[in-house]
Amino acid sequence: MPDKDSCATNPRTGDVIVEAQGLTKVFANGVKALDDFSLTVCQGEVVVVIGPSGSGKSTFLRCLNGLEEIDAGRIVIDGVELNHSKKNRRAIRTEVGMVFQSFNLFPHMTVLGNINLAQELVRGKTRGDATDTTMALLDKVGMAERADSYPAQLSGGQQQRVAIARALAMHPKVMLFDEATSALDPEVIGEVLGVMADLAREGMTMIVVTHEMGFAREAGDRVVFMEHGAMVEQGPVEPFFDAPAHERTQTFLQQIV
Amino acid sequence: MRARINTLAHVAAFMTVLGGLGWLLMRGSDSLNYPWHWERIPDFIYTWDEQGFTPGPLLEGLWVTIKISAVSLLLAFVFGLVTALLRLSDSFVGRFLARVYLETIRNTPLLTQILVMYFLFAPLLGLDAVTSGVLALSLFEGAYGSEIIRAGIVSIDKGQWEAAHSLGLSTSQTYRKIVLPQALRRVLPPLASLAVTLVKDSALVSAIAVAELSKQGAIIVARYWLTFETWFTVAALYLCLTIPLSLLALMLERRIKVRS
Ligand SMILES: Nc1ncnc2c1ncn2[C@@H]1O[C@H](COP(=O)(O)OP(=O)(O)OP(=O)(O)O)[C@@H](O)[C@H]1O
Numbered sequence: 001m002p003d004k005d006s007c008a009t010n011p012r013t014g015d016v017i018v019e020a021q022g023l024t025k026v027f028a029n030g031v032k033a034l035d036d037f038s039l040t041v042c043q044g045e046v047v048v049v050i051g052p053s054g055s056g057k058s059t060f061l062r063c064l065n066g067l068e069e070i071d072a073g074r075i076v077i078d079g080v081e082l083n084h085s086k087k088n089r090r091a092i093r094t095e096v097g098m099v100f101q102s103f104n105l106f107p108h109m110t111v112l113g114n115i116n117l118a119q120e121l122v123r124g125k126t127r128g129d130a131t132d133t134t135m136a137l138l139d140k141v142g143m144a145e146r147a148d149s150y151p152a153q154l155s156g157g158q159q160q161r162v163a164i165a166r167a168l169a170m171h172p173k174v175m176l177f178d179e180a181t182s183a184l185d186p187e188v189i190g191e192v193l194g195v196m197a198d199l200a201r202e203g204m205t206m207i208v209v210t211h212e213m214g215f216a217r218e219a220g221d222r223v224v225f226m227e228h229g230a231m232v233e234q235g236p237v238e239p240f241f242d243a244p245a246h247e248r249t250q251t252f253l254q255q256i257v
Numbered sequence: 258m259r260a261r262i263n264t265l266a267h268v269a270a271f272m273t274v275l276g277g278l279g280w281l282l283m284r285g286s287d288s289l290n291y292p293w294h295w296e297r298i299p300d301f302i303y304t305w306d307e308q309g310f311t312p313g314p315l316l317e318g319l320w321v322t323i324k325i326s327a328v329s330l331l332l333a334f335v336f337g338l339v340t341a342l343l344r345l346s347d348s349f350v351g352r353f354l355a356r357v358y359l360e361t362i363r364n365t366p367l368l369t370q371i372l373v374m375y376f377l378f379a380p381l382l383g384l385d386a387v388t389s390g391v392l393a394l395s396l397f398e399g400a401y402g403s404e405i406i407r408a409g410i411v412s413i414d415k416g417q418w419e420a421a422h423s424l425g426l427s428t429s430q431t432y433r434k435i436v437l438p439q440a441l442r443r444v445l446p447p448l449a450s451l452a453v454t455l456v457k458d459s460a461l462v463s464a465i466a467v468a469e470l471s472k473q474g475a476i477i478v479a480r481y482w483l484t485f486e487t488w489f490t491v492a493a494l495y496l497c498l499t500i501p502l503s504l505l506a507l508m509l510e511r512r513i514k515v516r517s
Pocket residue numbers: 027028029031032033051052053054055056057058059060
């Protein structure tokens with residue numbers, strides 16, 4: 001399991017950037033979505049989280065940027081501990097980008113407006129500076145021509161690429177992807193995964209919940225297998241897929257392949 | 258083509274009903290031996306002589322009604338918005354206050370509220386009749402407006418909040434830039450209907466001697482006995498205000514339906 005030392009000794013990665021220790025989350029209805037779950041992520045690392053439905057993958061990501069409050073445990077992002085203060089939450093959310101299964105673009109704003117908004121409002125950039133960043137990012141995700149379109153005029157794959165650009169515009173230290181391609185038609189999944197793989201190659205720290213095992217193999221550094229809110233097994237991609245240690249992992253992998 | 262025939266049929270039906278009603282009225286007034294004096298009504302609307310155009314009491318009343326309604330509408334929107342936000346806030350006190358306001362307003366008659374405002378609060382706060390009327394009216398419609406606005410806010414997908422929060426926007430920024438622009442657009446049609454109600458309810462401030470349309474009508478009737486003519490004219494003048502508003506509400510509703 002990586003810790004501060006292994007992050008530093010791994011040539012692919014930098015220092016520890018995400019530290020989650022003993023996370024426990026119990027929802028109001030009594031469901032224990034996270035049960036003493038811990039994960040450390042190094043800078044530049046791409047961690048793929050897999051597990052059956054209801055195993056707590058989304059809850060974990062949502063806790064990391066404060067969309068859900070944890071009942072026990074500790075979350076530290078780039079040296080800042082997530083606590084109950086609103087200011088601290090906002091600070092952490094600003095540093096953590098999130099991409100949702102359902103895109104969640106703002107329908108009443110153009111693509112440009114969607115991506116400029118938080119740059120101006122949260123980062124305090126001028127309209128001009130924000131637009132420069134936005135256009136560069138749109139170019140990168142192949143959407144530069146659609147800057148003036150409204151979300152409803154775009155395909156799912158296009159919307160998701162815009163959503164990725166929107167998150168990147170904040171220059172986040174970590175990007176979280178929660179089944180970013182699950183709501184997409186099969187023929188456009190590739191374009192979104194391509195953008196994600198590019199990001200991984202550029203050294204973005206990413207925690208990716210996905211069912212796309214091809215992507216995990218190609219772009220991932222490490223795989224984490226969750227069940228009932230706890231970690232069952234984790235390890236570097238190749239050995240994890242080729243020779244999973246745990247019986248539950250073997251069964252799960254057989255089911256999805 | 259089919260739609261046009263349908264519309265024609267509706268218009269024909271409407272005319273028939275209207276004609277029938279007119280006939281009934283005529284018979285009614287005949288049996289009452291009512292002396293019609295429509296010719297005296299125009300003078301109450303306006304006069305046009307060597308001194309130029311002079312609005313009569315009815316037109317002046319209409320103008321007061323328009324002003325009262327416009328200001329009340331604006332204030333009602335503010336009350337409604339603030340109350341909706343308080344009801345959805347994390348603050349217990351805020352939610353409690355909003356609740357007390359809502360229940361008080363919705364469970365007492367508007368006329369009582371206007372009278373209480375005028376005879377109880379106005380002397381304390383030094384308000385005149387028009388201001389008390391406007392305040393009572395906007396507090397009343399604001400309570401209903403807040404329910405409409407609240408429904409609009411909670412209809413916005415949770416994902417919008419999460420996306421905004423994940424970008425580091427604060428709650429108030431999210432309301433201002435993301436949630437309210439979408440929610441208010443959605444509830445524009447019911448808000449326009451509320452405006453129609455407000456115009457009609459404004460007649461009740463005549464109870465505290467505000468010289469709006471209904472009050473002017475009442476004065477004319479008391480003085481000249483032109484009961485039917487005056488009230489028909491007053492009703493027609495109200496329709497001049499409410500029909501465009503109703504049409505606006507209908508149009509907005511259509512447009513929003515087409516969009517989504
Ligand atoms: N807001 C909530 N209130 C109550 N229970 C919840 C809530 N969100 C999630 N849960 C429950 O917590 C558990 C973990 O849910 P979570 O969404 O994290 O799973 P997941 O691994 O992302 O599943 P999936 O693959 O279906 O997305 C589930 O049992 C779910 O029903």
